[in-house]
Amino acid sequence: LRFELTTLGTGAALPARGRYPTAQLLNVGEELYLIDCGEGTQERLRQAGVNFNRIRRIFISHMHGDHYLGLMGLLSSMHLQGRTRELHLHGPQDLNEVVRLQLRVSETYLRFPLHFEAVRAESGVLLWRDDRVSVHALALRHRLTCAGVLVREHEQLRPLRKDKLFIVPPYRRAGVKAGDDLVLDDGTVVPNSELTEDPPKPRSYAYCSDTAYAPELVPFLEGVDLLYHESTFTEALAARAKETMHSTARQAATIARDARVGTLVLGHFSSRYKSADQMLREALEVFEATVLSDEGATFTVGQRFPGR
Amino acid sequence: LRFELTTLGTGAALPARGRYPTAQLLNVGEELYLIDCGEGTQERLRQAGVNFNRIRRIFISHMHGDHYLGLMGLLSSMHLQGRTRELHLHGPQDLNEVVRLQLRVSETYLRFPLHFEAVRAESGVLLWRDDRVSVHALALRHRLTCAGVLVREHEQLRPLRKDKLFIVPPYRRAGVKAGDDLVLDDGTVVPNSELTEDPPKPRSYAYCSDTAYAPELVPFLEGVDLLYHESTFTEALAARAKETMHSTARQAATIARDARVGTLVLGHFSSRYKSADQMLREALEVFEATVLSDEGATFTVGQRFPGR
Numbered sequence: 001l002r003f004e005l006t007t008l009g010t011g012a013a014l015p016a017r018g019r020y021p022t023a024q025l026l027n028v029g030e031e032l033y034l035i036d037c038g039e040g041t042q043e044r045l046r047q048a049g050v051n052f053n054r055i056r057r058i059f060i061s062h063m064h065g066d067h068y069l070g071l072m073g074l075l076s077s078m079h080l081q082g083r084t085r086e087l088h089l090h091g092p093q094d095l096n097e098v099v100r101l102q103l104r105v106s107e108t109y110l111r112f113p114l115h116f117e118a119v120r121a122e123s124g125v126l127l128w129r130d131d132r133v134s135v136h137a138l139a140l141r142h143r144l145t146c147a148g149v150l151v152r153e154h155e156q157l158r159p160l161r162k163d164k165l166f167i168v169p170p171y172r173r174a175g176v177k178a179g180d181d182l183v184l185d186d187g188t189v190v191p192n193s194e195l196t197e198d199p200p201k202p203r204s205y206a207y208c209s210d211t212a213y214a215p216e217l218v219p220f221l222e223g224v225d226l227l228y229h230e231s232t233f234t235e236a237l238a239a240r241a242k243e244t245m246h247s248t249a250r251q252a253a254t255i256a257r258d259a260r261v262g263t264l265v266l267g268h269f270s271s272r273y274k275s276a277d278q279m280l281r282e283a284l285e286v287f288e289a290t291v292l293s294d295e296g297a298t299f300t301v302g303q304r305f306p307g308r
Numbered sequence: 309l310r311f312e313l314t315t316l317g318t319g320a321a322l323p324a325r326g327r328y329p330t331a332q333l334l335n336v337g338e339e340l341y342l343i344d345c346g347e348g349t350q351e352r353l354r355q356a357g358v359n360f361n362r363i364r365r366i367f368i369s370h371m372h373g374d375h376y377l378g379l380m381g382l383l384s385s386m387h388l389q390g391r392t393r394e395l396h397l398h399g400p401q402d403l404n405e406v407v408r409l410q411l412r413v414s415e416t417y418l419r420f421p422l423h424f425e426a427v428r429a430e431s432g433v434l435l436w437r438d439d440r441v442s443v444h445a446l447a448l449r450h451r452l453t454c455a456g457v458l459v460r461e462h463e464q465l466r467p468l469r470k471d472k473l474f475i476v477p478p479y480r481r482a483g484v485k486a487g488d489d490l491v492l493d494d495g496t497v498v499p500n501s502e503l504t505e506d507p508p509k510p511r512s513y514a515y516c517s518d519t520a521y522a523p524e525l526v527p528f529l530e531g532v533d534l535l536y537h538e539s540t541f542t543e544a545l546a547a548r549a550k551e552t553m554h555s556t557a558r559q560a561a562t563i564a565r566d567a568r569v570g571t572l573v574l575g576h577f578s579s580r581y582k583s584a585d586q587m588l589r590e591a592l593e594v595f596e597a598t599v600l601s602d603e604g605a606t607f608t609v610g611q612r613f614p615g616r
Contacts, residue, residue: 014388015351015381039381040348043323063413065384069377073323073347076373080322094413101409105371105402107452144415 001029001132003153003203003301005226007267007293008044012232012246013066016271020044020295021066022209024228025055026151028133034058034074035149035207041070042077048296052078053085057128059119059135060091061209062146068095072102079110086113090127092145093118121147123220138220140211142245148211150220152204158196168195203302206261209268212242213251221259226301228293229255230268234278237270249279253286263305267293309337309440311461311511311609313534315575315601316352317344320540320554321374324579328352328603329374330517332536333363334459336441342366342382343457343515349378350385356604360386361393365436367427367443368399369517370454376403380410387418394421398435400453401426429455431528446528448519450553456519458528460512466504476503511610514569517576520550521559529567534609536601537563538576542586545578557587561594571613575601 004027011019021038025048032055034041045052052074060068068091078087089095096116103110119127121139127149128135138148157177160168167190168176176182182190206221208214209230221227232246241248249266256264264287269276276292283290291305299305312335319327329346333356340363342349353360360382368376376399386395397403404424411418427435429447435457436443446456465485468476475498476484484490490498514529516522517538529535540554549556557574564572572595577584584600591598599613607613 014385016354021381039378040351043348046324063410065380065410065414065416069381069384070347072373073329073377076377077322092413098410098413102373102406105400105406106373108373 001153002027003029003205005205005228005265005299005301006048007228007265007297007299008041008048008295009038010267010269010293010295011066012268012270013064014271015039015066017274018295019269019271021069022268023070024207025050026205028151030054031056031130031132033135033151036061036067036209037070037074038066039069039073042074044295045074052081053083055087056085057088057090059127059147059149059207060089060095061140061148061207062142062144063092063094063098064144064210067210068098071095072099075099075103075110075114076108078112079108083112086115088115088117088128090117090119092121092147119147121145123217136220138206138208138217139214140208140217141214142210142212146210148206148208148217150204150206150224153202155202156199158192158199160196161194164195201302205301208252208255210246212245213247213255215255215258217255218259221255221261223260223262225262226265226299227256227259227261227263228265228267231266231276231279231283232268232270234273235282249283250286253283253290256283256290257287262289262302263299264290265293265299266290309461310335311337311513313513313536313573313607313609314356315536315573315605315607316349316356316603317346318575318577318601318603319374320576320578321372322579323347323374325582326603327577327579329377330576331378332515333358334513336459338362339364339438339440341443341459344369344375344517345378345382346374347377347381350382352603353382360389361391363395364393365396365398367435367455367457367515368397368403369448369456369515370450370452371400371402371406372452372518375518376406379403380407383407383411383418383422384416386420387416391420394423396423396425396436398425398427400429400455427455429453431525444528446514446516446525447522448516448525449522450518450520454518456514456516456525458512458514458532461510463510464507466500466507468504469502472503509610513609516560516563518554520553521555521562523563523566525563526567529563529569531568531570533570534573534607535564535567535569535571536573536575539574539584539587539591540576540578542581543590557591558594561591561598564591564598565595570597570610571607572598573601573607574598 009020229252317328
């Protein structure tokens with residue numbers, strides 16, 4: 001099952017140096033989720049060859065413009081392209097007001113149902129669940145109420161071992177796949193471990209932007225395969241990070257190390273930096289499996305990226 | 309005095325084929341006006357090397373997203389770049405509501421004064437006047453209330469002929485420049501035509517987008533040097549143009565011909581057309597001095613562009 005993150009925009013509030021405002025595409029078994037939607041996201045999606053119609057859900061973290069200003073244009077393009085498939089929009093209550101006002105004054109009557117769901121920015125709150133994944137909120141520390149997301153695959157059933165299939169009657173298979181031992185007609189107990197294999201480990205992705213250093217997130221991020229954490233500043237500007245409620249690369253790496261995540265992806269780089277290399281160096285001192293995001297780069301969730 | 313139009317976006321509602329939504333920069337003697345501001349305008353401005361701080365006024369024609377969705381991002385970038393110089397925003401009353409709501413929910417307190425002036429979309433209404441130009445509204449025909457703009461230089465004073473300077477006493481010069489004849493001490497009348505030269509003809513630019521064919525505009529556009537008129541469709545889709553309240557290239561050219569403008573610039577091309585060449589051909593059949601706009605193209609107001 002495909003589980004991939006594509007970073008479409010990795011800049012901070014002021015677009016510059018070829019970086020665009022925040023937007024991410026998450027492919028979960030060919031269901032597409034969009035996470036944040038800065039100005040120009042529709043263009044980034046076109047460049048990435050994405051069919052807008054495949055986007056099922058959009059999660060907006062907070063109401064700073066670099067995280068949502070591309071939404072109206074994207075909705076408008078979906079409408080003009082004749083979308084009829086419903087779209088779910090998760091975000092702060094204010095977002096709904098902003099969207100509805102603009103639809104009203106532009107006299108736009110969307111051809112597709114747009115369902116808005118207000119996000120409670122509290123870590124662990126369930127935002128969405130289907131048969132593959134659940135999405136929970138993460139309470140980030142920012143100047144505005146801001147919710148990250150944690151997307152986690154469900155535990156899968158235990159696959160039956162092919163060489164033992166013949167001893168499991170069809171009507172007992174569901175139970176065995178769920179972990180039951182098998183009791184034969186003569187009373188013999190065959191332990192589950194002899195009948196099944198371990199299923200693939202459920203994979204998980206966490207999105208933490210924008211946020212100040214927030215160690216209270218660690219228990220929620222424990223063992224996450226892929227963590228995107230904002231890294232607006234280098235350590236030299238730690239005071240500025242604190243003041244603006246952003247993180248340094250080292251702080252992002254500290255969260256990643258303490259939560260023992262698989263791979264850390266840095267992003268949301270301030271426009272003052274020509275290159276993010278210094279941030280990468282500072283993060284690597286704390287956490288080895290760190291990589292930089294880039295416009296259009298794709299990361300497979302569960303694949304461990306090497307430190308450099 | 310510089311008087312130049314740069315077309316930053318020449319596409320219609322759905323961005324595609326390298327065309328961007330509508331935005332124009334008008335340089336009037338180094339004062340910059342922005343006319344409409346579709347999504348991504350700040351990026352187009354950067355590509356054109358424009359210092360945002362030099363933009364003094366923004367005119368928004370109407371509330372379809374492809375004409376205003378880039379505004380919040382541009383205001384935000386001006387703010388983040390430390391602008392303190394006041395900015396004037398002219399547009400529909402709804403625009404002010406949309407801007408204020410988004411500033412409020414994002415808790416953005418602009419560092420510069422933003423003055424909003426509601427535009428009455430009635431041809432001939434004065435929107436702005438300084439010592440160089442006046443800007444009047446043009447009532448366009450569209451699904452939403454929509455105002456074009458007509459930017460016209462003032463008549464200039466008549467320059468004194470250098471070889472006659474010695475006979476005009478300093479305290480009479482203002483009168484002579486304004487067109488008075490000179491009465492000498494002995495009662496001789498020297499006609500103004502012997503003392504002064506004709507000043508340069510005042511130049512004018514008109515912006516008509518979005519609009520259905522609107523012949524009632526012709527008297528207001530009479531003799532305009534440069535006319536930008538939308539040309540969303542070819543003649544084959546005249547019915548679609550009528551239905552959506554847009555114009556065909558031929559209709560744009562008919563307005564240009566009837567108003568005897570200097571040059572017609574076509575734009576706002578539907579995304580269904582790979583190239584605007586067919587529209588150019590159809591317009592040229594009616595009006596010779598027609599050119600196509602292009603992303604980043606600059607047109608000098610008053611310079612006659614040849615038909616092909």
